[in-house]
Amino acid sequence: MxxxxxxxxxxxxxxxxxxxxxxxxxxxxxxxxxxxxxxxxxxxxxxxxxxxxxxxxxxxxxxxxxxxxxxxxxxxxMPNPDNIYHVDRTKFAADTPVEVGMIIAFAQPDGSELPGVIRSAEGHSVTVDFNHPxxxxxxxxxxxxxxxxxxxxx
CATH class of the missing domain: 3.10.50.40 (Chitinase A; domain 3)
Structure with a gap:
C-alpha cells in the first residue's frame, strides 16, 4: 500500500x-x-x-x-499451566546455581534453546516455568x- x-x-x-x-x-x-x-x-x-x-x-x-x-x-x-514443569535437581549441572527467579536456557531436541524461569527449588524438585515472562x-x-x-x- x-x-x-x-x-x-x-x-x-x-x-x-x-x-x-x-x-x-x-x-x-x-x-x-x-x-x-x-x-x-x-x-x-x-x-x-x-x-x-x-x-x-x-x-x-x-x-x-x-x-x-x-x-x-x-x-x-495468559500463563498456561501445561508450561510449568517439575524437574529433578539432578538434571541441572553441579556448577549451575538453582535460585528462584533465575532464567535458565534449556536445550531442545532440535538444538534450539528455550528459556525457563525457576519458580521454586525445594529438596530434589525444581519448578520451571516456560511461559513467556x-x-x-x-x-x-x-x-x-x-x-x-x-x-x-x-
Missing part, C-alpha cells in the same frame, strides 16, 4: 523496522529497543505478532509514532516506525 508521497504504509506482508518501548500496567519499563539502539525488524502476517498488535501498526508509515495498550490475551497471552500482563507500547518495505509476498 502506498501514499501519494511514495511512503509505504504498513499492511499485509510489510517488513517493518521500528523502535519500541514496552511498559507494564504500573508504568515500569519491561523492554526497549532504544537501550542498545537496535531497532526491531518484523514482518506483518508471519505469525510472530498477535493480530491485535499488527492491527495497531496497520496504516502507519516511516516517521510515525504511536502509543497503544494491549490486554494480556492480545500481547503475550510477560504472560498474563497488560502492557503498553510506544512505537516509532523507522522504515517500511514491501516483502513482495502475496
Amino acid at each position: 502506498k501514499l501519494t508521497n511514495n511512503a509505504m504504509l504498513i499492511g499485509d506482508n510489510s517488513e517493518v523496522i521500528l523502535h519500541f518501548d514496552l511498559k507494564l500496567e504500573d508504568g515500569s519499563a519491561a523492554d526497549s529497543t532504544r537501550v542498545n539502539n537496535k531497532p526491531a525488524k518484523m514482518v506483518m502476517g508471519d505469525g510472530s505478532l498477535t493480530k491485535n498488535f499488527e492491527d495497531c501498526l496497520r496504516g502507519l508509515t516511516a516517521g510515525d509514532k504511536k502509543s497503544f495498550k494491549l490486554n494480556a490475551d492480545d500481547a503475550f497471552g 510477560l504472560a498474563g500482563q497488560n502492557v503498553s507500547f510506544d512505537v516509532e516506525i523507522i522504515e517500511v518495505r514491501d516483502t513482495g509476498a502475496s
Whole structure:
C-alpha cells in the first residue's frame, strides 16, 4: 500500500523496522529497543505478532509514532499451566546455581534453546516455568516506525 508521497504504509506482508518501548500496567519499563539502539525488524502476517498488535501498526508509515495498550490475551497471552514443569535437581549441572527467579536456557531436541524461569527449588524438585515472562500482563507500547518495505509476498 502506498501514499501519494511514495511512503509505504504498513499492511499485509510489510517488513517493518521500528523502535519500541514496552511498559507494564504500573508504568515500569519491561523492554526497549532504544537501550542498545537496535531497532526491531518484523514482518506483518508471519505469525510472530498477535493480530491485535499488527492491527495497531496497520496504516502507519516511516516517521510515525504511536502509543497503544494491549490486554494480556492480545500481547503475550495468559500463563498456561501445561508450561510449568517439575524437574529433578539432578538434571541441572553441579556448577549451575538453582535460585528462584533465575532464567535458565534449556536445550531442545532440535538444538534450539528455550528459556525457563525457576519458580521454586525445594529438596530434589525444581519448578520451571516456560511461559513467556510477560504472560498474563497488560502492557503498553510506544512505537516509532523507522522504515517500511514491501516483502513482495502475496
